[in-house]
Amino acid sequence: MNFPDFSLASFRKHPVVVGVVSSLEVLEALVASGSAPCDLVELRLDLIDRDDEILIPLAAGVKQPLLITLRDRLEGGSWRGVEQARLARYQRWATKARWFDIELRADHEAWLEYRAFADAANVHLIGSCHDFEQCPTLDEIRGLIARSRAVKADVFKLAALTTTDAGVEILERGLRLNHGDLPLCMIGMGARGPMSRVHLPLHGSCLTYGAIGETNAPGQPQAEDLVRALVDLHAGYAAWRSHRVGVSP
Template sequence: MRKPSPPQIVGVIFTRADLQRAVRMRNPPDLFELRLDAFLGRDDEVEAALADLGAPLIITARHPLEGGSNQLSARKRRGLLWRFLPHAAYVDIELRSAGPFAALLAEVRAKRVRTILSFHDLKKTPSRSRLDEIARVARSLGADLLKIATRTDTVAELDRLLDFFRGERLRSDIAAMGIGRLGRASRFEFARHRSVLHYGHLRQPQAEGQLSVAQLRRLLK
């Protein structure tokens, strides 16, 4: 049986205040995630601060249909990822963007930066067959890690996501989480089941149910 990677805490940098907090942290999380789509027009300011971060960096520029800020075009998002790639330990790209970003993904692998292929459904938790297909495509594209976030407003949705996660983690590294009415409960459940990545806020939640980095530390002890 494949041994899953140990869980890690990710501090999400979504605002200027988050960035300022991150560079001052004496006890940083395992990783930081930089939401490049949220920092429109502040590229130079953000890049100058990265040397002061005390943990490796995940970069992502989220697609607008998956919760991205500022309605950025594919060209703009791709450009941001190219620019910040030298600072990254991981690059997170949505599965829907894998085709248009194929050249970028090739460069990511050439530089031995790890790839996270992600899927976010802000309206529902898809069927089990659809979740299985998402995972199959991510594996076929060579993802180092699959990240799935879906809306979990009902117990049935949360159970479906958990059931999928328990099966998929035997095949590949996966991070899963719910948002919505049972989003907070999902964070506890996926911590108990040892999801690979646990995303926490530094100041204010950016998704329904998101815990803070400090709460995640206590939870994963």
């Protein structure tokens, strides 16, 4: 059974667990297993490093909706191309995936093209920012949210270093800065990363990320552990998840 996609409106009711796939071997195993321990599968194309002619037919076997990411090397990824090349790859995936990630650092002209692509293909854009060295201040987070609105991203994502509970608290306070309908995702990395990825969805973070198999970020837990924790702690998520998969995890 293929699981249906979910709407942006659903983020007002419950979080969504993203399972990150970082290698061809994990993707092949995921397809062979027939199911993924998450709600949305992120394919890190910059890390999988295979031609789309191989990956697109293979990924058709994934039952969950797909998020496609070519993470820039400046934000922890391996992609070094120009924006036109990334846009061309995203266009090739538009019939298979409904979610695409672009760093907010991409220039405004590039974002105009991504937005035009998303509108034409009826897909969603996640505007992301990753800081592996520190946790931004509230004013900096406010600026990033404003940038996300300016480029018309559908979702704002911030992943930041959280070595102490104080960093997690800043991200939690950042979730309260949203006074409109832009869904916000805040996740921690580092020592308090695992805790943050359960705690912040309980306070409004629309997405939380965990690995499927090998990890690719400091403090990244397994996606299936996030699902179990949120089923126990978030009534709205538990009800949605139970209805979606037919049984509780």
